[in-house]
Amino acid sequence: xxxxxxxxxGKWGVLISYDFDMLDWDDIAAVLQSFGLNERKIQRAIRVLxxxxxxxxxxxxEIRMTAIYVGKSTSxxxxxxxxxxxxxxxxxxIIEYYGEPLDGESSAYTIGYxxxxxxxxxxxxCK
Numbered sequence: 833x834x835x836x837x838x839x840x841x842g843k844w845g846v847l848i849s850y851d852f853d854m855l856d857w858d859d860i861a862a863v864l865q866s867f868g869l870n871e872r873k874i875q876r877a878i879r880v881l882x883x884x885x886x887x888x889x890x891x892x893x894e895i896r897m898t899a900i901y902v903g904k905s906t907s908x909x910x911x912x913x914x915x916x917x918x919x920x921x922x923x924x925x926i927i928e929y930y931g932e933p934l935d936g937e938s939s940a941y942t943i944g945y946x947x948x949x950x951x952x953x954x955x956x957x958c959k
Contacts, residue, residue, distance in 0.1 A: 833859065836953040838946065843896065844926050848918075848950060850902040850911070852881075863899050867892045877901075887914040891925035898922040919946045 833852035839845055852860065857878055864874045867890045880886050886903040900918045905911035923942040932938040 834954065836950075838949045838953060840926070840945070844929070845895075845897040846900060846922050846946060846949075847897065848900040848902070848915075848954065850954065852901070852903075860901060864890060867895075867897075867899060885910050885914060887918040889918040889921035889925075891922065893925075893929050896929065898925055915950060916943075916947065919943055919950065922946060 833849050833856040835847060835849040837845060837847050847863070849860070860878065860881070861874050864877055869877065869890065877888050877890075881888055881901055881903045884904050884906050888901045888903075889898055891898040898921070900915075900922060902911065902914050902918065905914060920943060923939055923946060926942055927939050930938075
């Protein structure tokens, strides 16, 4: 599993993981449990992530953090589509936490910033 951590000015963290396999399920389950998911939701998340072109974003306001998992993709374009989808969930959680409108410029700038940082951190799939 490849994992990168994005710090947003000490205000929020985004942990993004991809290229995982069944040997990583215990590590993924441990992170999801630390975010407050119960066993039933963790098993459901693992089932979802076992299917191609899937992803998951889970946020925890108490620790001001989002964990994103991007499952196996059928193409580079699909990988990035899933990344953007999950980043939208992360941006929504951040914006909501800080009390900004979800449909305003803050949301657009947050998604743009997250996307820029992800491309800088995990640009390998772009090659």
